[in-house]
Amino acid sequence: MPTLTASRPLPAEASRPIDTIPITLTVNGSVRRLQVEPWTTLLDLLRDKLDLTGTKKGCDHGQCGACTVLIDGRRINSCLTLAVVRDGCAITTIEGMATGADLHPLQAAFIEHDAFQCGYCTPGQICSAQGLINEGRATSRDDVRELMSGNLCRCGAYTNITDAVMDVLQAEPAR
Amino acid sequence: MNRFDYARAGSLAEALRDGAGDDARYLAGGTNLIDLMKENVERPLRIVDINRLDLHGATELDDGGLRLGALMTNAETAYHPQVEQRFPLLASAILAGASPQLRNAATNGGNLNQRTRCYYFYDTATPCNKRDPGTGCGAIGGVNRIHAILGASPSCIATHPSDMCIALAALGAQVQVTGPEGDRTIAFADYHRLPGDEPWRDNTLRAGELVTGIDLPPDDFTSHYTYLKLRDRLSYAFALVSVAVAMKLEDGRIADARIALGGVAHKPWRRVEAEDTIRNQAPSTQAFETAASALLAGAIGQGENDFKVALARKAVVRALGQAAAGTPQSQIDKRVA
Incomplete structure (x- = not known):
């Protein structure tokens, strides 16, 4: 054909x-x-x-x-x-994202919570998480899971990514 | 992606001038068009960037309705205070679709005009009457889990992929367009079309026409509504079946009910005669099953999507129950009450 x-x-x-x-x-x-x-x-x-x-x-x-x-x-x-x-x-x-040698809070939280394995999705995850914080629509873990669903992680670090984003969300009120 | 000329329209007149001809495409958010261009499904020779046109806001209409600018993003629309408060069904449907990144780029006009996600339409190595008229349909007898059970034709069994449009169908929106022959208004039910023997025509836009806005009628469906979306994973997936219900209850009886289905046909699927079966009835599972039967009369599977017939029936009954009870489906907590 x-x-x-x-x-x-x-x-x-x-x-x-x-x-x-x-x-x-x-x-x-x-x-x-x-x-x-x-x-x-x-x-x-x-x-x-x-x-x-x-x-x-x-x-x-x-x-x-x-x-x-x-x-x-x-x-x-x-x-x-x-x-x-x-x-x-x-x-x-x-x-x-970082300020000079100072990591952005999301970068620090991703390290703290071991929120990646291979790291390929991480830049997108962190930029997306900053966007989510800017939007001011997420407060709960369920919100974060739903509103981060546009970022796939084939290593399956979702639980730790959610932990990292929640940490920063709770420390940094919505702008 | 092929090479193309780029024109940035500063006015509607410029857009219509530059958008004339079969080889031109209007570009708004681009989340579907650019993807299709990467796949060589769309190969325009001229891109007319309409993002600078003044179609980004929502405006109150004299009749109490709301006009959504064609270039408002899906996110701006879903989170607009007027939409959240007065048209929660629309907000819910938008937030059930795509991802936050896509909703931040995709526009209302683009949502209406997005193409099917039929695998064969996207794969230029396979036949597709929608992409290449006369070549046949790969989905008939092929992989068709996501395909239509209603209104299909021997030439095409593709579905319209939108969530937003299912809510707009239920709400009885009107589409404002402008074109070489002037402005006109298209009822939502008449905007998208069934494939028939011209499956390459998704809608009733004429050559060179451009969507400028979407008018929402002022009807109050804020108490009894739901958007129930069923899919293979809980987020960021197209609907296998979705149901938008907008209902009014008076003295315990259904004064008005709109039921629109997504994921089952080439256009949002509504049948007024199905809605009429429950008008003036008290909400009951039996009444909802009658409405579902009327809405789905003639539904037929294509093999892999046979399950959709029963799934759609159950989803309609469930959604009518959610709407009648005033307990709309949450798009965060996906548990089905």
């Missing part, structure tokens, strides 16, 4: 050169003026152009949460947004 992909060739126009687009992002507090191709996702821009490889590419389809970053304080999947669309926004990645 012929593949359908083969029966649907890209139109010729799709291979023509397309200009890059100037955007400005504030990334972890630094203003960055960038030229991006319109199809560049925010995740690929962070990892490949800005060398911020703390943000992980897990599924690249918005299913695992490993790519979670904060945009103007709100958590989103950076794999499912185009960088050009976020022109003018402030982005916070895992690299922007």
